[in-house]
Amino acid sequence: MADPVTQSGGTPPVLQLLGVSKYFPGVIANEDVNLDVRPGEILGLLGENGAGKSTLMNVVTGIYQADAGEIILDGYGAEFATPQDAIRAGIGMVHQHFKLVPAFTVAENIHLGWSETPKRTSRAVLEARTRELSEHFGFPVDPAARVETLSAGEQQRVEILRVLSRQARLLILDEPTAVLTPQETRELFTALRAFRAKGNAVIIISHKLDEVMEITDRVTVLRAGRNVGTWATADCSANMLAASMVGHDIQRQDLHARSGDAVPVSTAPMISLRDVTVRNDQNVVTLSDVTLDIFGGEIFGVAGVAGNGQRELTEILTGLITPSAGTVLLDGQAAPSGAAGFAKAGVGHIPQDRLNSALAPSLGITDNMAVREYDRAPIGGGVLYRAAEAHALAETIAEVADVTTPDFSMPVRNLSGGNQQRLVARREMRIARRLLVAAYPSRGLDIGAIASMHRYFASLRDEGVAVVIVSEDLGELLSLSDRIGVLCGGRMMAVLDSATADSEEIGLLMGGRTSGASVQTEALT
Known part of the structure; x- marks a missing residue:
């Protein structure tokens, strides 16, 4: 067994990585990474x-094994x-993509494998034990609810609660606040500070630089699989960290400014809801009496705490569900039937759960990129499916989305969450001639990718497309x-001029x- 590796004060890091490398066919994921996190x-x-x-x-938590390098835990070599x-060694991780069992209740998921x-x-x-844990850690959940009925934000809450309940000494959180409200984020940070105060350690993977500046003690930046630096957070600024991540300064743009040749905002609504109500399988009203007009050439933001009707609203706007009561009009006409009809009519959809709702995880990248256009030329449209054209389309989408992959046939689940999001966004924007509905589009994206996606939305708006963005990031919406x-x-409380x-x-x-x-509900002028 290796000798203990200690800091200058004699206390070894909780975790130390020495020269860790991980390779996939044609891809350098990590190379010669050194990192440590202290008690x-x-x-x-x-x-x-x-x-x-x-x-x-994933190497640290035993999902992958390193191809080179060493993991040191509490000063001694470790292999998982x-x-x-x-x-069992005290390392717990909350993943960016949920690891819950959809058909199980919250309580069953919390206790599974514990x-x-x-x-x-x-x-x-x-359920009683789960309720006690929920109150202890400050994460309100319904122990009896089935996970498949929960919003993304509520599922994230269950994930965090499950790991916190194990009392790990090293807690790794991958984009933990991506779907949390500001209040929920504050509650999480309070819990993390209490966890740290007991001598435990936390690693947070995040793209929200303001939150990183608020909660962390030190920051490590990776670029192209290598560690480019570790700094005390007090010595950093958000701009400096952003530049370190992407290798150049990020230029801020006024996204409200329209281009000189922008299409004027339409005088008639692109999509209209009239007294729309949605009831779930238990006959509970989840969207109540919503009347709304959304115009071509505008970006319409939707704000709200997770689980207040956002999912139902996006599903109504994209044809995934039909209202229990009320009317939906698309471009002044009765809306088509079903999601396929909406897509053919020029409605694109970036859902909140990209891996399970927007993609077929086990299928290749090419198949996932062609899924919206397989029935039309040049890919299809007749009795033949032209695989070469589908591959060319996937390459085009990947190039525009700035996603590099060595093999378009590999399962799309092997891509990073951010790259999955980029591909889904560009795929849906191709078909969005009338309307694009984007639920939490920045979730899991780095600052450079977020800036690019925001520019895409502004470009669509200027082309006369109606863009609907659901987000819990009020700064993004404003x-x-x-x-x-x-x-x-489930009620539309007000429509405000941003x-x-x-x-x-x-x-x-x-x-x-x-x-x-x-309240401001009139069309833009």
Whole structure:
């Protein structure tokens, strides 16, 4: 066994990586990475999409095995053949893509595979234990709810609670706040600080630089699979970290400014909802009496706490579900039937769960990129499927999306989450002649990719397309949107002009309060 590796004060790092490398066919995921995280600190791990952050943490947690280098845990060499080995060693990770069992309840997911789960128990006991954990860690969940009925934000809450309940000494969080509200993020950070105060360590993978500056003690930046530097957070700025990630300065743009040849905002709505109500399988109202007009040539933002009707609204706007009551009009006509009909009519959709809702994880990249156009020329349209044309389309989308891959036949699940998002976005933008609906489009993207995607949305708007963006990042909505609708309890509380709205006003509406809200529901002029 290797001799202990200690810091100058005599205390070894909780985790130290020495020259770790990981390769895939044709891809250098990590190369010669050195990294350490110390007891009682929170380390930020930053980098562009595909920089190797998640791969490196998958090596640490036993999902992958390193091709070179050494893992040092508490000063001694360690090897993790499986994730269970890492968990037993006190390393817990919340992944960017959820690892929950959809058909199980929240309580069952929390207790699944946990050594402290009673061997003889009942559903009531598991739910009571889950409720206690939820109250202890400050993450409200419904123990009896099936995971498949939860929003992405609620599922993320369950993931974090499951790992916190194991009391790991090293907690690794991959984009933990991607679908959390500001209040939920503050609660998480409070829990992480308490965890750190007990001498434990945390690694946070995040693209939200303001949050990194707030919560971390040190920051490590990866670029192209290599460690380009580690700094004390107090010595950093958000601009400096962004430049370190992408290798150049990020230029900020005024996204509200329209191009000189921009198509004017349409005088008639591109899509209209009239008294639309949605009931779920339990006959509970999840979207209530929504009347809304969205115009071509505008970006319409949707704000709200997770689980307040956003998913139902996006599914209505894209034909995935039909209203229980009310009417949907597309370009003044009765909306087509089903999601395929909406897509043929020029409606694109970037869903909140890209891996399971937008992609077929086990199919290749080419198949996933051709899925929207397989029935039309030049790929299809007759009895033949032209594989060469499908491959050419996938290459075109990947090039525009700035995604590099050595093999378009490999399963799309092998790509990083950010690269999956880029591909889905560009695929859907190709068909969005009338409307693009994007749910949490920046989730998991690095700062450079977010800036590019925002420019794409602005370009679509200027071409006369109606763009709907659902986000819990109020800064994103205020910087992008022309108007913002706020959902609470399935109701559209108000539609605000973003030029005069502010985050405090939107926050009140998200909580169900209307005091002081200046409602603006007319078309843009």
